[in-house]
Amino acid sequence: MATVGQVIKCKAAVAWEEKKPLVIEEIEVAPPGPGEVRLKVEFTGVCHTDAYTLGGHDPEGLFPSVLGHEGGGVVESVGEGVTSVQPGDHVIPLYTPECGECKFCKSPKTNLCSKIRATQGRGLMPDGTSRFTCKGKTLFHFMGCSTFSQYTVAAEISVAKISKNAPLDKVCLLGCGISTGYGAAINTAKVEEGSTCAIWGLGAVGLAVAMGCRAQKAGRIIGVDINDDKFEVAKVFGVTEFVNPKKLDKKVSEVLIEMTDGGCDYTFECIGNVATMRDALESCHKGWGESIILGVAAAGQEISTRPFQLVTGRVWRGSAFGGWKSRSSVPRLVDDYMNKKLMVDEFVTFMKPLDEINEAFELMHAGKALRTVLIM
Ligand SMILES: NC(=O)C1=CN([C@@H]2O[C@H](COP(=O)(O)OP(=O)(O)OC[C@H]3O[C@@H](n4cnc5c(N)ncnc54)[C@H](OP(=O)(O)O)[C@@H]3O)[C@@H](O)[C@H]2O)C=CC1
Ligand SMILES: N[C@@H](CCC(=O)N[C@@H](CSC=O)C(=O)NCC(=O)O)C(=O)O
Ligand SMILES: [Zn+2]
Numbered sequence: 581m582a583t584v585g586q587v588i589k590c591k592a593a594v595a596w597e598e599k600k601p602l603v604i605e606e607i608e609v610a611p612p613g614p615g616e617v618r619l620k621v622e623f624t625g626v627c628h629t630d631a632y633t634l635g636g637h638d639p640e641g642l643f644p645s646v647l648g649h650e651g652g653g654v655v656e657s658v659g660e661g662v663t664s665v666q667p668g669d670h671v672i673p674l675y676t677p678e679c680g681e682c683k684f685c686k687s688p689k690t691n692l693c694s695k696i697r698a699t700q701g702r703g704l705m706p707d708g709t710s711r712f713t714c715k716g717k718t719l720f721h722f723m724g725c726s727t728f729s730q731y732t733v734a735a736e737i738s739v740a741k742i743s744k745n746a747p748l749d750k751v752c753l754l755g756c757g758i759s760t761g762y763g764a765a766i767n768t769a770k771v772e773e774g775s776t777c778a779i780w781g782l783g784a785v786g787l788a789v790a791m792g793c794r795a796q797k798a799g800r801i802i803g804v805d806i807n808d809d810k811f812e813v814a815k816v817f818g819v820t821e822f823v824n825p826k827k828l829d830k831k832v833s834e835v836l837i838e839m840t841d842g843g844c845d846y847t848f849e850c851i852g853n854v855a856t857m858r859d860a861l862e863s864c865h866k867g868w869g870e871s872i873i874l875g876v877a878a879a880g881q882e883i884s885t886r887p888f889q890l891v892t893g894r895v896w897r898g899s900a901f902g903g904w905k906s907r908s909s910v911p912r913l914v915d916d917y918m919n920k921k922l923m924v925d926e927f928v929t930f931m932k933p934l935d936e937i938n939e940a941f942e943l944m945h946a947g948k949a950l951r952t953v954l955i956m
């Protein structure tokens with residue numbers, strides 16, 4: 581390939597400053613270093629976490645940067661020592677890598693590989709430098725992925741090689757929201773047959789939780805959202821009942837406890853709001869109810885409840901990327917989609933060109949899109 585070893589000039593949506601629209605720019609993408617992969621991003625979803633960071637709520641947020649972490653692409657070239665992927669392979673970038681060697685990877689209890697977490701959090705490649713420049717300025721990477729660029733560079737341990745038969749315009753969404761919600765129900769909560777579950781926030785993450793609860797044969801799946809428009813679509817993913825807290829004259833936890841004869845077996849917070857995190861915990865059944873936090877709360881926010889809630893057997897946990905050990909699991913999730921065991925198409929509300937990326941953010945904020953997939 582003519583581009584191997586060369587700087588590639590391409591289009592990217594650059595986040596120059598927090599709280600400002602992204603700007604489509606021509607950027608330069610350097611070749612991959614040792615242990616790195618450069619890929620041509622074909623499609624990317626827009627996740628609420630991109631909006632959270634752009635909105636200035638992320639304590640790790642850095643600018644100028646290239647955001648985006650829900651992509652699908654094709655390997656363009658590989659750096660020295662890379663053996664597990666080669667040019668032409670179809671890959672999904674992973675914000676939770678899997679090195680297979682660190683103590684987190686060796687433990688069956690977590691998926692939080694720590695090998696490159698420190699540099700990733702500083703917006704840099706593992707060697708402490710960036711592969712992006714624009715107008716003479718260095719741009720930071722984001723979550724080890726930076727998929728809002730036509731080309732990006734990721735660590736080898738941060739890409740999953742997937743089937744070439746899988747449509748990248750759909751399976752890119754397995755890079756974050758769908759895998760996260762689905763895995764939180766299956767891997768983190770380990771929802772049991774017949775159990776009663778409730779989900780706060782019926783966006784892509786919350787609806788993927790519903791899909792996971794249904795796959796685990798939950799008895800009741802209660803959706804809690806302030807947007808009535810979400811209720812009809814939620815049924816498609818397995819939600820059986822709905823509660824709109826805005827329409828209640830008492831606390832949502834009181835209503836859920838009444839509805840469920842004492843509380844839910846499992847609750848999931850998929851909003852990123854510390855008040856709803858408390859509601860979700862306090863809607864759990866005494867003695868055994870477990871509440872899983874998926875939502876990402878803004879810098880400075882803290883959760884609170886009466887410790888008595890925990891003393892009396894309720895459990896608070898969190899889930900990152902659905903607990904999936906990423907490199908080994910994402911190719912299997914793609915296969916499950918191809919074998920019709922997992923819904924993905926239903927999460928795509930809009931497809932838009934990269935140039936319309938700011939509209940994709942607006943649609944998310946207006947509650948009109950589960951996911952907008954950008955055509956790069
Ligand atoms: N832990 C992890 O690994 C991951 C975490 N996340 C986080 O998960 C959260 C959800 O992401 P995503 O699904 O993309 O986001 P969305 O914005 O698509 O969905 C959030 C939903 O919550 C609803 N909502 C907002 N406020 C309330 C409220 N007070 N009570 C009930 N419902 C409410 C929204 O309604 P409306 O449409 O009206 O705004 C919307 O339907 C975010 O915080 C995101 O950062 C995402 C991916 C991975
Ligand atoms: N940078 C933020 C935390 C952001 C966060 O919690 N990210 C989730 C994934 S959200 C995806 O859309 C996650 O998996 N976190 C694990 C991690 O190691 O970052 C902050 O500092 O608050
Ligand atoms: Zn995400």
Ligand SMILES: [Zn+2]
Binds near residue numbers: 679681683684692695
């Ligand atoms: Zn590791």
